[in-house]
Amino acid sequence: MNRVVVTGMGVVSPIGNDIREFTEGLRSKRCGIAPIESFDASEFKANLAAEVRGIDLSEVIGKKEARRMDRFTQLAVVAAEEAVKDSGFMGVYDPFDVSVLITSGIGGLHTMEENMEKYLEKGPGRVSPFFIPMNIVNMAAGEISMRFNAMGSSYAPVSACASGTHSIGEGFRAIKHGYAKAAIVGGTEGSISPMAIAGFSNMKALNETDDVLKASIPFDQDRAGFIMGEGAGVLILESLDGALLRGATIYGEVVGYGSTSDAYHITAPHPEAKGAQMAMKKALEEAEITPDQVGYINAHGTSTPMNDRLESMAIVSLFGKEVPVSSTKSMTGHLLGAxxxxxxxxxxLSMREGYLPPTVNTVNIDPEIEANIIIGEGLLANASYVLSNSLGFGGHNATLLFKKWEGK
Incomplete structure (x- = not known):
């Protein structure tokens, strides 16, 4: 079995458009939530979102190429450019040994809406010939594989809000078991659009407040739904042997991955949180560590009443009440597949920087939440193992376990 490490990272987010800005955003407790600017949301029940601002995606990608990509693909390509450059692994491996697993929870919703409007107003002849390739979820992976000549297995595991975690986990397994030597993995989402806001709002999933400071407050007793976010995160995974051979910078090691299903409801989590608990348990078992060795959990923590309570239940049932937990969706909003x-x-970053970010703007922890939620200021801590949870509509649960790289 191969050990698997992270040698490159790239991000585009509501709190920073590269790793440096993103790290500063976490440290400064930057909240990326604001009134929606990409369309007129004044008549919508929910009118706040966490949008990516301050970057011209077409300038980074190239204007001609950008016109043939939906926003979710544009975001993914920009994040991948940073990750690949950061890693410096291009040209090291045979192209057929490099896989791409980049996904999205929704895909090209902007393209869908724009072309449906053209169809309804002007007829079928006005639908773009690029409508299908721009819309389909796998196209971010396709564009990235072409851009970097990655000719190994390329696909998009789609599992709603667990998609990005599943992509990293499946890339980890591919390298661990020898099906690839390196992989470009991650998730992207660019679905802050009228239909998405209307749909999520009408199913009572979004917080409809106008107060930015009370919009995304995971684990708070006043939480009332999530806030839509957009962005992309891309990681470069390699076998440890390959990374060491070329003298790569190593950000951390992927040591465990758990994936389960609730088999319960299309949107609601299992009332006993069995699936979430088992996903975490499987990740620990693969890494062959005990719960007390985990120094921090980045929770799914959506700021919805049921999700937060049940995720806390799952964490406490396995780890007890001591391990520090936070949800950075309080800053970024919910990036869905990303x-x-x-x-x-x-x-x-929490392991590399020795800093555990807080759950920003959360003030009064719900009495039913027993997990040790970080609020107020972040914590300075030397965590050797960090766990990250993702839970998706349809009952999809995914957990990743990372180990701090200490040169051995």
Whole structure:
């Protein structure tokens, strides 16, 4: 079996458009939530979101190429450019030994809406010939594989809000078992659009407050739904032997991955949180460590009443009440299919920086939440193992376990 390490990272997010800015955003407790600017949301029940600002994606990608990509693909390509450059692994491996697992929970919703409007107003002849390739979820992986000549297995595991975590986990397994020597993995989402906001709002999933400071407050007794976010997180995975041979910088080691299903409901989590607990347990078992060795958990923590309570239940049942827990969705909003990838980057940075970020703006922990939630200020801590959870509609649970790299 091969050991698997992270040698490159790239991010585009509501709190920073590269790893340096993102790290500063976490440290400064930056909240990326604000009134929606990408369309007029004044008549919508929910009008706050966590949008990516301050970057011209077409300038980074190239204007011609950008016009043929939906926003979710643009975000993924920009994050991948940073990760690949950061890693420096291009040209080291045979192209057929490099896999790409980049996913999205929703895909090209902007393209879908724009072309549906054209169809309804002007007829089928006005639908773009690029509509299908721009819309389909696998296209971010396809574009990245072409951009970097990665000719190994390339696909997009789709599991709603667990998608990014599943992509990293499956890339980890591919390298561990020898099906690849390196992999470009992660998740992306660019679905802050009228249909998405209307749909999530009408199913009572979004917080409809106008107060930015009370919008995304995971584990707080006043939480009332999540806030839509957008962005992308991309990681470069390699076998440890390959990384050491070329003298790569190593951010951390992937040591465990757990994946389960609730088999219970299309949106609600299992009332006993069995699936979430088992996903964490499987990750620990693969790493052959005990719960007391985990120094921090980056929770899924969506700021919805049921999710937060049941995730806390699952954590406490396995780890007890001491391990520090936080949800960085309090800063980034919920990035859906990109959430697990961006939060994996948070997990790796927390070990590298020795800093555990707080759950920003959460003030009054719900009495039913027994987990040790970090609020107020972040914690300075030397965590050797960090765990990241993702839970998706449809009952999909995924957990990643990372180990601090200490040169051995």
């Amino acid at each position: 959430a697990g990838a961006v939060e994996s980057i948070v997990s790796l």
